[in-house]
Amino acid sequence: MSVLVGNETRLVVQGITGREGAFHAEACRDYGTNLVAGVVPGKGGQTAVGVPVFDTVAEAVEKTGANVGFVLVPPPFCADAYAEAVDAGLDLVVSITEGVPTRDMVRVMRTVPPGGTRILGPNCPGVISPGKAKVGIMPGFIHKEGHVGVVSRSGTLTYEAVHQLSERGIGQSTCVGIGGDPVIGTQFVDVLELFAADDDTEAVILIGEIGGGAEEEAAEFIRRELRKPVVAFIAGQTAPPGRRMGHAGAIVMGGQGTAAGKMEALRSAGCTVVESPAEMGAAMEARLRG
Secondary structure, rough: OOOOOOOOOOEEEEEEEEOHHHHHHHHHHHHHOOEEEOOOOOOOOEEOOOEEEEEOOHHHHHHHHOOOEEEEOOOHHHHHHHHHHHHOOOEEEOOOOOOOOOOHHHHHHHHHHOOEEEEOOOOOOEEEEEEOOEEEOOOOHHHHEEEEEEEEEHHHHHHHHHHHHHOOOOEEEEEEOOOOOOOOOOOOHHHHHHHHHHOOOOEEEEEEEOOOOHHHHHHHHHHHHHOOOEEEEOOOOOOOOOOOOOOOOOOOEOOOOOHHHHHHHHHOOOOEEEOOOOHHHHHHHHHHHO
C-alpha cells in the first residue's frame, strides 16, 4: 500500500511541451508512473512525451481518466494551473515551481472545497511511492520499497534521509516533500494522518526547519494520534533570528519558530530527535530494532 500516489495514479502534466515539463514528465513515466496526458492551452491535439496534449485539464480528465496533476509552469502561471486542476476535480496536484507569490497561494487555497483536490507544494520535490509511481523531481534510483514514510520541508534532506535508509536496507512506503514556502497546500499533519492510517507504513522520518509552527502542530498530532516510531531532524539550528535561511518560510521572528523549540516539542511527543542529518538513518534503524 502507499499514500497519495501508487499503481492507480493516472498522471496529467500541465506544461508538458516546455523543456522542463517534457524532461520531468519523461522521468516520471520512465520510473513507472502511468503518464496519460499533457495540458497546454492552445496546443490541444498535439502529442508530447508519447501522450496526447489537451487545451484544458477538464478535457484531459474526461478523455483519459487522469486523477493526479503535475504543474510544471513558471511562477506567474502556477496559481492558475493549480486552480484549473482543482476545478477539474483531480485527487492530487503537485507543483515544484519556486517563486510563486504568497498571495497567489492564499487565493488558491481559498478555492479548494472541503474534501476537494489535495494540493502539494509549491516549491517542493513532490511525492514518490517507491516501485509504484513518482510525481516530482526526486531521483528514483536511491529509493527502495519498504515500510518507512518520509515527510519533509526540504528536498535535499529528503534525498539524504532516503539514501541513508536504502543503504541500510530499509525501504520506504511513500516519501512526501511538502515544500518550505510560507503558504503551502499539504502540511505535516495532513501527511502524518495518511501515514497513521496506512498499514504499510510502520515508522516515519520527519524533517522540519526553522520558521512557522508546523512542526509543533506535527508534534502535538504525534503525541495524540500516531502510534508509530518517529525520527525527526530540524534544519537551521544555527540560523540567526530575523534572517531567512533557504526557504521563504524558514525565518525566526520574535522568538517564534526556533529550532530548539521545535526539537523540544518533538522530543516531548516521543520522537527520536537527531542533532545532525547524518544521524537520521542510524536513528531509524535503532528505532526499528526496538
